[in-house]
Amino acid sequence: MSRRVVVTGLGVRAPGGSGAKQFWDLLSSGRTATRSITSFDASSCRSQVAGEIDFDPVAEGLSPRQIRRMDRAAQFAVVCAREAAADSGLSFEDIRPERIGVSVGSAVAAAMSLESEYRVLSDQGREWEIDPSYLSPHMFDHMVPSIIGAEVAWTVGAEGPVTVVSDGCTSGLDSVGYACRLIQEGSADVVLTGATDTPLTPIVAACFDAIKATTPRNDDAEHASRPFDLSRNGFVLAEGAAMFVLEEYGSAVRRGAWIYAEISGYATRLNAYHMTGLKTDGREMAEAIRVALDESRMDPTAVDYVNAHGSGTKQNDRHETAAFKRSLGEHAYAVPVSSIKSMVGHSLGAIGSIEIAASLLALTHQVVPPTANLHTPDPECDLDYVPLTAREAKLRSVLTVGSGFGGFQSAMVLRRPEEAAA
Structure with missing residues:
Protein backbone atom coordinates (compact mmCIF):
# COMPACT_ATOMS: atom_id res chain seq x y z
CA MET A 1 0.00 0.00 0.00
CA ARG A 255 6.82 12.75 16.78
CA GLY A 256 4.12 15.42 17.14
CA ALA A 257 5.29 17.44 14.16
CA TRP A 258 3.44 20.42 12.75
CA ILE A 259 2.01 19.28 9.42
CA TYR A 260 1.44 21.94 6.78
CA ALA A 261 -0.41 19.61 4.44
CA GLU A 262 -0.54 16.18 2.90
CA ILE A 263 0.49 15.83 -0.74
CA SER A 264 -2.48 13.73 -1.73
CA GLY A 265 -2.15 13.85 -5.51
CA TYR A 266 0.32 14.71 -8.25
CA ALA A 267 0.51 14.24 -12.02
CA THR A 268 2.42 15.60 -15.00
CA ARG A 269 1.66 15.49 -18.71
CA LEU A 270 3.19 16.75 -21.97
CA ASN A 271 1.38 18.22 -24.98
CA ALA A 272 3.83 16.87 -27.63
CA TYR A 273 2.92 19.93 -29.65
CA HIS A 274 5.39 22.83 -29.66
CA MET A 275 8.40 24.12 -27.74
CA THR A 276 6.67 27.33 -26.63
CA GLY A 277 3.15 27.08 -28.05
CA LEU A 278 0.03 25.88 -26.22
CA LYS A 279 -3.18 24.42 -27.56
CA THR A 280 -6.16 26.59 -26.73
CA ASP A 281 -8.27 23.80 -25.20
CA GLY A 282 -5.96 23.18 -22.21
CA ARG A 283 -6.44 19.44 -22.56
CA GLU A 284 -3.03 18.34 -21.26
CA MET A 285 -3.16 20.50 -18.12
CA ALA A 286 -6.74 19.37 -17.56
CA GLU A 287 -5.59 15.76 -17.77
CA ALA A 288 -2.84 16.36 -15.20
CA ILE A 289 -5.42 17.95 -12.90
CA ARG A 290 -7.83 15.05 -13.39
CA VAL A 291 -5.20 12.44 -12.51
CA ALA A 292 -4.00 14.40 -9.46
CA LEU A 293 -7.59 14.67 -8.20
CA ASP A 294 -8.19 10.97 -8.85
CA GLU A 295 -5.08 10.08 -6.85
CA SER A 296 -6.43 12.30 -4.05
CA ARG A 297 -9.82 10.55 -4.33
CA MET A 298 -11.38 13.98 -4.61
CA ASP A 299 -14.28 15.29 -6.62
CA PRO A 300 -13.46 18.55 -8.46
CA THR A 301 -16.00 20.35 -6.26
CA ALA A 302 -13.77 19.65 -3.24
CA VAL A 303 -11.05 22.02 -4.54
CA ASP A 304 -11.19 25.16 -2.38
CA TYR A 305 -8.49 27.26 -4.08
CA VAL A 306 -6.44 27.05 -7.28
CA ASN A 307 -2.94 28.48 -7.25
CA ALA A 308 -2.58 29.20 -10.96
CA HIS A 309 0.52 29.26 -13.14
CA GLY A 310 -0.70 32.69 -14.26
CA SER A 311 2.43 33.86 -16.04
CA GLY A 312 0.91 36.97 -17.60
CA THR A 313 1.14 35.93 -21.24
CA LYS A 314 -2.09 35.88 -23.22
CA GLN A 315 -1.41 32.38 -24.55
CA ASN A 316 -0.83 30.85 -21.11
CA ASP A 317 -3.66 32.64 -19.30
CA ARG A 318 -6.26 31.57 -21.86
CA HIS A 319 -4.91 28.01 -22.05
CA GLU A 320 -5.02 27.72 -18.27
CA THR A 321 -8.53 29.13 -18.01
CA ALA A 322 -9.71 26.54 -20.52
CA ALA A 323 -7.94 23.78 -18.54
CA PHE A 324 -9.72 24.74 -15.31
CA LYS A 325 -13.10 24.72 -17.03
CA ARG A 326 -12.35 21.38 -18.66
CA SER A 327 -11.16 19.67 -15.46
CA LEU A 328 -13.33 21.30 -12.78
CA GLY A 329 -16.54 21.77 -14.76
CA GLU A 330 -19.01 24.29 -13.35
CA HIS A 331 -17.00 24.43 -10.13
CA ALA A 332 -14.34 26.36 -12.06
CA TYR A 333 -16.64 29.39 -11.88
CA ALA A 334 -17.07 29.10 -8.10
CA VAL A 335 -13.55 28.36 -6.87
CA PRO A 336 -11.12 31.25 -6.20
CA VAL A 337 -8.06 31.28 -8.46
CA SER A 338 -5.01 33.54 -8.20
CA SER A 339 -1.46 34.03 -9.46
CA ILE A 340 1.33 35.03 -7.10
CA LYS A 341 3.54 35.78 -10.11
CA SER A 342 1.74 39.10 -10.14
CA MET A 343 3.71 39.93 -6.97
CA VAL A 344 7.00 38.00 -7.17
CA GLY A 345 7.48 37.43 -10.90
CA HIS A 346 8.36 34.19 -12.68
CA SER A 347 11.49 32.46 -11.36
CA LEU A 348 11.41 29.73 -14.01
CA GLY A 349 12.21 26.32 -12.46
CA ALA A 350 11.91 27.64 -8.91
CA ILE A 351 8.43 29.12 -9.16
CA GLY A 352 6.59 25.80 -8.86
CA SER A 353 8.10 25.26 -5.41
CA ILE A 354 7.56 28.88 -4.42
CA GLU A 355 3.91 28.44 -5.37
CA ILE A 356 3.72 25.27 -3.28
CA ALA A 357 5.02 27.35 -0.36
CA ALA A 358 2.33 29.95 -1.03
CA SER A 359 -0.31 27.22 -1.13
CA LEU A 360 0.87 25.72 2.16
CA LEU A 361 0.78 29.12 3.83
CA ALA A 362 -2.68 29.81 2.39
CA LEU A 363 -3.89 26.58 4.01
CA THR A 364 -2.20 27.56 7.28
CA HIS A 365 -3.66 31.08 7.43
CA GLN A 366 -6.96 30.30 5.68
CA VAL A 367 -6.42 33.16 3.26
CA VAL A 368 -6.37 33.21 -0.55
CA PRO A 369 -3.59 35.51 -1.82
CA PRO A 370 -4.72 37.89 -4.55
CA THR A 371 -3.78 38.46 -8.17
CA ALA A 372 -2.16 41.90 -7.99
CA ASN A 373 -2.49 44.43 -10.83
CA LEU A 374 -5.70 42.81 -12.09
CA HIS A 375 -7.86 45.84 -12.90
CA THR A 376 -9.41 44.96 -16.27
CA PRO A 377 -9.93 41.20 -16.63
CA ASP A 378 -9.55 39.66 -20.06
CA PRO A 379 -13.09 38.64 -21.10
CA GLU A 380 -11.67 35.25 -22.14
CA CYS A 381 -10.37 34.78 -18.56
CA ASP A 382 -13.77 34.88 -16.90
CA LEU A 383 -13.12 32.98 -13.66
CA ASP A 384 -12.80 34.33 -10.10
CA TYR A 385 -9.17 35.44 -10.21
CA VAL A 386 -9.29 37.24 -6.79
CA PRO A 387 -8.23 40.69 -7.99
CA LEU A 388 -6.04 43.01 -5.89
CA THR A 389 -7.06 42.00 -2.35
CA ALA A 390 -6.53 38.82 -0.34
CA ARG A 391 -9.63 36.93 0.71
CA GLU A 392 -10.37 34.94 3.85
CA ALA A 393 -11.77 31.52 3.01
CA LYS A 394 -12.26 28.08 4.51
CA LEU A 395 -9.52 26.13 2.79
CA ARG A 396 -9.28 22.36 3.11
CA SER A 397 -7.53 21.67 -0.17
CA VAL A 398 -5.47 23.58 -2.73
CA LEU A 399 -4.73 22.69 -6.34
CA THR A 400 -1.47 24.17 -7.63
CA VAL A 401 -0.47 23.88 -11.28
CA GLY A 402 2.46 24.65 -13.56
CA SER A 403 3.10 25.01 -17.27
CA GLY A 404 6.49 24.99 -18.97
CA PHE A 405 8.25 25.36 -22.29
CA GLY A 406 8.37 22.05 -24.11
CA GLY A 407 4.71 21.44 -23.31
CA PHE A 408 5.06 20.32 -19.68
CA GLN A 409 1.88 20.52 -17.59
CA SER A 410 1.86 19.53 -13.91
CA ALA A 411 -0.66 19.54 -11.07
CA MET A 412 -0.49 18.85 -7.33
CA VAL A 413 -3.17 18.62 -4.65
CA LEU A 414 -2.40 19.69 -1.08
CA ARG A 415 -4.85 18.89 1.73
CA ARG A 416 -5.11 19.85 5.36
CA PRO A 417 -4.21 16.80 7.48
CA GLU A 418 -7.66 16.39 9.01
CA GLU A 419 -9.29 16.54 5.58
CA ALA A 420 -6.85 13.99 4.19
CA ALA A 421 -7.45 11.68 7.16
CA ALA A 422 -11.21 11.89 6.63
Missing part, protein backbone atom coordinates in the same frame (compact mmCIF):
# COMPACT_ATOMS: atom_id res chain seq x y z
CA SER A 2 1.33 3.47 -0.90
CA ARG A 3 2.57 5.48 2.07
CA ARG A 4 1.10 8.92 2.80
CA VAL A 5 3.38 11.95 2.46
CA VAL A 6 3.21 15.19 4.41
CA VAL A 7 5.10 18.49 4.47
CA THR A 8 6.56 19.33 7.88
CA GLY A 9 9.06 22.10 7.09
CA LEU A 10 9.53 24.88 4.58
CA GLY A 11 12.08 27.55 3.71
CA VAL A 12 11.68 30.21 1.06
CA ARG A 13 13.63 33.05 -0.54
CA ALA A 14 11.56 35.17 -2.90
CA PRO A 15 11.52 38.77 -4.10
CA GLY A 16 10.34 41.20 -1.45
CA GLY A 17 11.55 39.43 1.68
CA SER A 18 13.62 36.79 3.39
CA GLY A 19 11.97 33.77 4.92
CA ALA A 20 8.44 32.41 5.07
CA LYS A 21 6.99 35.18 7.25
CA GLN A 22 8.07 38.05 5.00
CA PHE A 23 7.02 36.06 1.95
CA TRP A 24 3.53 35.54 3.33
CA ASP A 25 3.25 39.16 4.52
CA LEU A 26 3.95 40.30 0.96
CA LEU A 27 1.43 37.92 -0.61
CA SER A 28 -1.37 38.48 1.88
CA SER A 29 -1.04 42.27 1.59
CA GLY A 30 -1.15 42.16 -2.20
CA ARG A 31 2.10 44.12 -2.50
CA THR A 32 4.42 43.65 -5.47
CA ALA A 33 8.19 43.09 -5.40
CA THR A 34 9.01 43.58 -9.07
CA ARG A 35 11.38 46.43 -9.92
CA SER A 36 13.86 47.74 -12.47
CA ILE A 37 16.81 45.39 -12.88
CA THR A 38 19.81 46.28 -10.71
CA SER A 39 21.87 43.07 -10.93
CA PHE A 40 23.27 43.94 -14.35
CA ASP A 41 23.09 46.73 -16.93
CA ALA A 42 19.79 46.03 -18.67
CA SER A 43 19.66 49.24 -20.70
CA SER A 44 19.93 47.34 -23.98
CA CYS A 45 17.21 44.82 -23.05
CA ARG A 46 13.66 44.90 -24.32
CA SER A 47 12.46 43.95 -20.83
CA GLN A 48 14.25 45.77 -18.01
CA VAL A 49 12.17 44.64 -15.01
CA ALA A 50 12.61 41.67 -12.70
CA GLY A 51 11.81 40.11 -9.35
CA GLU A 52 15.17 40.46 -7.57
CA ILE A 53 16.13 39.26 -4.09
CA ASP A 54 18.28 41.31 -1.74
CA PHE A 55 20.40 38.37 -0.64
CA ASP A 56 23.47 38.57 1.60
CA PRO A 57 25.14 35.14 1.76
CA VAL A 58 27.27 36.14 4.76
CA ALA A 59 24.23 37.26 6.75
CA GLU A 60 22.54 34.01 5.71
CA GLY A 61 25.29 32.06 7.45
CA LEU A 62 27.28 30.79 4.48
CA SER A 63 31.03 30.47 4.94
CA PRO A 64 33.56 32.19 2.62
CA ARG A 65 34.39 28.78 1.13
CA GLN A 66 30.75 28.01 0.46
CA ILE A 67 30.23 31.40 -1.14
CA ARG A 68 33.27 30.91 -3.37
CA ARG A 69 32.29 27.36 -4.28
CA MET A 70 28.55 27.71 -4.88
CA ASP A 71 26.64 29.52 -7.58
CA ARG A 72 23.91 31.86 -6.36
CA ALA A 73 21.24 29.25 -7.18
CA ALA A 74 22.99 26.66 -5.00
CA GLN A 75 23.35 29.23 -2.23
CA PHE A 76 19.60 29.86 -2.33
CA ALA A 77 18.91 26.12 -2.18
CA VAL A 78 21.20 25.50 0.78
CA VAL A 79 19.86 28.45 2.79
CA CYS A 80 16.26 27.35 2.15
CA ALA A 81 17.13 23.74 2.97
CA ARG A 82 18.58 24.80 6.32
CA GLU A 83 15.46 26.82 7.06
CA ALA A 84 13.14 23.97 6.11
CA ALA A 85 15.12 21.46 8.19
CA ALA A 86 14.99 23.74 11.25
CA ASP A 87 11.29 24.43 10.70
CA SER A 88 10.52 20.69 10.60
CA GLY A 89 12.04 20.05 14.03
CA LEU A 90 13.59 16.83 12.74
CA SER A 91 16.87 15.59 14.18
CA PHE A 92 18.47 14.47 10.95
CA GLU A 93 21.43 12.95 12.79
CA ASP A 94 19.01 10.46 14.38
CA ILE A 95 17.80 9.22 10.98
CA ARG A 96 19.69 6.59 9.02
CA PRO A 97 21.42 8.68 6.32
CA GLU A 98 20.57 6.22 3.56
CA ARG A 99 16.87 6.81 4.36
CA ILE A 100 17.18 10.56 3.66
CA GLY A 101 16.74 11.68 0.06
CA VAL A 102 17.05 14.94 -1.90
CA SER A 103 15.15 16.14 -4.98
CA VAL A 104 15.88 19.63 -6.28
CA GLY A 105 14.46 21.34 -9.35
CA SER A 106 16.12 23.99 -11.52
CA ALA A 107 15.66 25.21 -15.08
CA VAL A 108 18.92 27.08 -15.71
CA ALA A 109 21.03 25.95 -12.71
CA ALA A 110 24.32 27.89 -12.44
CA ALA A 111 23.54 30.34 -15.25
CA MET A 112 24.99 33.30 -13.37
CA SER A 113 28.37 31.69 -12.68
CA LEU A 114 28.65 30.23 -16.17
CA GLU A 115 28.06 33.60 -17.77
CA SER A 116 30.38 35.50 -15.42
CA GLU A 117 33.16 32.94 -15.96
CA TYR A 118 32.78 33.15 -19.73
CA ARG A 119 33.06 36.92 -19.53
CA VAL A 120 36.36 36.58 -17.66
CA LEU A 121 37.77 33.88 -19.92
CA SER A 122 36.85 35.70 -23.13
CA ASP A 123 37.77 39.18 -21.89
CA GLN A 124 34.14 40.29 -22.05
CA GLY A 125 33.59 38.42 -25.33
CA ARG A 126 36.45 40.05 -27.19
CA GLU A 127 38.63 36.93 -27.37
CA TRP A 128 37.54 33.98 -29.51
CA GLU A 129 40.22 31.67 -28.08
CA ILE A 130 40.06 31.56 -24.30
CA ASP A 131 42.97 31.16 -21.90
CA PRO A 132 42.23 28.18 -19.61
CA SER A 133 44.73 29.45 -17.04
CA TYR A 134 42.04 31.91 -15.94
CA LEU A 135 39.50 29.13 -15.42
CA SER A 136 37.84 28.98 -12.00
CA PRO A 137 38.65 25.78 -10.07
CA HIS A 138 34.90 25.48 -9.45
CA MET A 139 33.91 25.62 -13.12
CA PHE A 140 33.03 21.91 -13.16
CA ASP A 141 30.54 22.50 -10.33
CA HIS A 142 28.89 25.24 -12.35
CA MET A 143 28.70 23.06 -15.47
CA VAL A 144 26.99 20.11 -13.75
CA PRO A 145 23.49 20.85 -12.35
CA SER A 146 23.68 17.80 -10.07
CA ILE A 147 25.98 19.75 -7.76
CA ILE A 148 22.94 21.61 -6.41
CA GLY A 149 21.46 18.34 -5.19
CA ALA A 150 24.80 17.35 -3.72
CA GLU A 151 25.13 20.63 -1.84
CA VAL A 152 21.67 20.19 -0.31
CA ALA A 153 22.46 16.56 0.56
CA TRP A 154 25.68 17.59 2.34
CA THR A 155 23.63 20.10 4.37
CA VAL A 156 21.72 17.33 6.17
CA GLY A 157 23.98 14.34 5.58
CA ALA A 158 21.61 12.66 3.10
CA GLU A 159 22.97 9.43 1.62
CA GLY A 160 19.77 8.15 0.01
CA PRO A 161 18.41 8.94 -3.48
CA VAL A 162 19.63 12.37 -4.64
CA THR A 163 18.53 13.91 -7.92
CA VAL A 164 18.05 17.17 -9.83
CA VAL A 165 14.91 17.59 -11.93
CA SER A 166 15.22 20.02 -14.83
CA ASP A 167 12.20 20.27 -17.11
CA GLY A 168 11.78 24.01 -17.43
CA CYS A 169 9.12 25.93 -15.55
CA THR A 170 7.50 22.85 -14.01
CA SER A 171 10.78 21.76 -12.36
CA GLY A 172 9.69 23.07 -8.94
CA LEU A 173 6.48 21.04 -9.02
CA ASP A 174 7.98 17.93 -10.54
CA SER A 175 10.91 17.77 -8.11
CA VAL A 176 8.47 17.71 -5.20
CA GLY A 177 6.28 15.20 -7.03
CA TYR A 178 9.30 12.93 -7.50
CA ALA A 179 10.23 13.32 -3.82
CA CYS A 180 6.72 12.31 -2.89
CA ARG A 181 7.04 9.14 -4.96
CA LEU A 182 10.30 8.22 -3.19
CA ILE A 183 8.50 8.15 0.14
CA GLN A 184 5.36 6.50 -1.21
CA GLU A 185 7.33 3.60 -2.67
CA GLY A 186 9.52 3.21 0.42
CA SER A 187 12.83 4.34 -1.10
CA ALA A 188 13.20 7.06 1.55
CA ASP A 189 11.58 8.09 4.82
CA VAL A 190 12.48 11.79 4.62
CA VAL A 191 13.19 13.87 1.53
CA LEU A 192 14.48 17.43 1.36
CA THR A 193 12.97 18.84 -1.82
CA GLY A 194 12.13 22.01 -3.70
CA ALA A 195 13.67 24.15 -6.42
CA THR A 196 15.96 27.08 -7.08
CA ASP A 197 16.76 29.38 -10.00
CA THR A 198 18.71 32.61 -10.47
CA PRO A 199 18.21 33.48 -14.14
CA LEU A 200 18.85 37.23 -13.91
CA THR A 201 21.72 37.37 -16.38
CA PRO A 202 22.11 39.22 -19.70
CA ILE A 203 22.06 36.01 -21.74
CA VAL A 204 18.90 34.59 -20.13
CA ALA A 205 17.18 37.98 -20.39
CA ALA A 206 18.17 38.22 -24.05
CA CYS A 207 16.74 34.76 -24.77
CA PHE A 208 13.31 35.76 -23.48
CA ASP A 209 13.59 39.16 -25.16
CA ALA A 210 14.11 37.37 -28.49
CA ILE A 211 10.79 35.53 -28.29
CA LYS A 212 9.02 38.51 -26.67
CA ALA A 213 7.89 36.41 -23.69
CA THR A 214 8.83 39.03 -21.06
CA THR A 215 7.08 42.34 -20.57
CA PRO A 216 8.45 45.60 -22.05
CA ARG A 217 6.53 47.64 -19.45
CA ASN A 218 9.74 49.24 -18.17
CA ASP A 219 8.15 52.53 -17.08
CA ASP A 220 6.03 50.82 -14.41
CA ALA A 221 8.14 47.97 -13.03
CA GLU A 222 6.11 47.66 -9.83
CA HIS A 223 2.94 46.85 -11.78
CA ALA A 224 4.49 45.13 -14.78
CA SER A 225 3.27 41.60 -13.99
CA ARG A 226 -0.45 41.45 -14.85
CA PRO A 227 -1.78 37.88 -15.11
CA PHE A 228 -5.29 37.58 -16.55
CA ASP A 229 -5.50 41.36 -17.13
CA LEU A 230 -6.47 42.64 -20.57
CA SER A 231 -3.37 44.88 -20.63
CA ARG A 232 -0.83 42.12 -19.87
CA ASN A 233 2.06 41.82 -22.32
CA GLY A 234 4.46 39.21 -20.94
CA PHE A 235 5.89 37.86 -17.72
CA VAL A 236 8.45 39.37 -15.36
CA LEU A 237 11.64 37.32 -15.01
CA ALA A 238 12.60 36.62 -11.38
CA GLU A 239 14.84 34.61 -9.08
CA GLY A 240 14.05 32.59 -5.97
CA ALA A 241 13.95 29.26 -4.18
CA ALA A 242 11.82 27.17 -1.84
CA MET A 243 12.65 23.93 -0.07
CA PHE A 244 10.53 21.52 1.98
CA VAL A 245 10.89 18.60 4.34
CA LEU A 246 8.67 15.71 3.27
CA GLU A 247 8.14 12.69 5.49
CA GLU A 248 5.87 9.72 5.96
CA TYR A 249 2.61 10.69 7.65
CA GLY A 250 2.71 8.18 10.52
CA SER A 251 6.23 9.17 11.50
CA ALA A 252 5.32 12.84 11.55
CA VAL A 253 2.27 12.17 13.74
CA ARG A 254 4.26 10.03 16.20
